[in-house]
Amino acid sequence: MRNPLLKALIRKPLTEAGPADGDLAELGRTLERETRSRLGRSLAIRQVDAGSCNACELEIQATANPCYDLDRFGLHFVASPRHADILLVTGPVTRNMEVALRRTYDAMPNPKWVVAAGDCAIDGGALPAAMRCLTAAMRLSP
C-alpha cells in the first residue's frame, strides 16, 4: 500500500494533458460550450453493448484509466439510464439486444442523444447487417 501511494505523491501525474489545438481541441471546446448552455452541467453517458466484440468496451473502459481520465473533461459514465443524457451504443445491434436497447433509451429523460461508437454501431462494420443486425442509429431514431 505505502509504496505505490508514496510514489504517486512524488512523481509527476500520469494523466496526460488534453489536446491543446487542432480539431480535437476545437471539438472539445464546442462540446463544453453546448453542454453548458443546454444542460448547465457535465454530460452523463450510459453505455450499452448491443452485440459488440467486446474490444469497444475495453477501449471505452480505457478512457477512464489514469492516462486519459475522461471525467476531467466533464464526461462521465453512469450506471442508470435515468441519469444519462447520452446513450453510447457499441456493436451492430443484434436482434436479441433490440428490446433492451429500446427500453434503455425510453428510460432516459429528455433531452437525450444517441451516439454510435465503433464501425459496427455506425454502419455494421465488419460484422454487417447481413443476418439480423441493424445499425443502431437507424433503429432508435424516431
Place this chain on the structure above:
Amino acid sequence: MPVGPVHAGIIEPGHFRFTAQGETVVRLEERLGYTHKGIDRLMRGSSIARGAELAQRTSGDSTVAYGWAYAQAVEAALEVTPPPRAVWLRAIMAELERLANHLNDIGAICNDAAFALMLAQCGTLREQVMRAADAVFDHRFMRDVILPGGVARDIDAAGRALLERLVHDIARDFEPLVDLYDNTPSLLARTVGTGILPCDLAAQFAAGGYVGRASGRDFDTRRDLPHAPYDKLVFEVPLRSDGDVNARIWIRIEETRQSLNLLGQLLKPLPDGNVLAPITPPKERREGLGIVEGFRGDVLVWVALDGHGRISRCHMRDPSWFQWPLLEAAIEDNIIADFPLCNKSFNCSYSGVDL
C-alpha cells in the same frame, strides 16, 4: 432476482437469474445469446481473407488468439507452413495480448473488491502494452495483422527496441503491485475462499486457462500440444488447486511473469526471412483444425473449404464454452455481493460464445 442484460458497468450483455436465500446464492442461471451476430453463418461462403477478418472480430480481447487459430486451421487445410519469422511475430503478439488482458483483469478483479488503486495502477501498465502494440503493429488490439500464411506487418529494429523497453518497464513496475496485493489483508479477505471451483468439476468440463489451472487442471496448449515457436522456448505453466478467486488471480500473476519472460526470449533471436507465404485456394474440399492458447484458454478453430476458395463451414470454439457453466457452480453458497468478483475472476467471453 433477475439481472441484465444491460449491466451497470461498461461490460457485455448477459442475463443472470439468482435464486437467493437471504444473501446466499443457492442457484444461478445464465442466459446468454444477446450478442448473437450469426458469425458461423457469416463465415459460410466467405473468402479465406474475409474469414480472417471475422475471426478477429469474434471476441475482441482475444483478437490475436482467434486470428492465429484461424490461420493455423487454414494453413493445415492447405498444407502451407508459415515462415519462421511470421510464427515468431505471432507469438510476440499473442504474449502481448495475454499480458494486456491479465494486467487488466488483475486490476478489475481487485476493483470489484473495492480496491480501486490496483485498477488504476494495472490500467496504466495495460495502457503501456496497448500503446506499444499500436506503435509496433499499428493497432491496439493487433487486429488484422495475422493472415493465413503469415503476418501482414514486419517489425524493425526500432520496434524491437521499443518492445524490449516495454518488457523491462512492466517487469519493474509489476512486482510492487504483486506485493501490494499480497500484503493487503482487507483485499485478501474478499478473494481467499470466495467462489471455489472444485477440481473435479474443472476436470469434467475440461476448463482451460486460468479457470482450469487454478483448479488443478494442468493443461496448456503451448506446452501440451506444442507448435512453433513454443517448442523452442522455456516456460512454466503455473498450477494451483485451491480454485478460489485468489487462486485465479495468482495464476494470472504467474502467467504475466511467464509472458514477460517469453517476450524476452522471443525478442532475442528473431529469425530472418519473409513474413508471408503465398496461399493458393484448393481445387477440392479441404478441412483444417487450429488450436492456440489465448489468455482465457485454448481457442479451437475448425474450418472446411470448398473447391472454389470459399469457406463452406467454420466453427470457432471459445474457451468460455466450458467456463460459463462452471461459474454457475462456483457461485453457489457465496453471497450475491461477491458475484461481480467471481464473474470477473472467470471473465468469460459473451461475444465468443454467442457467436
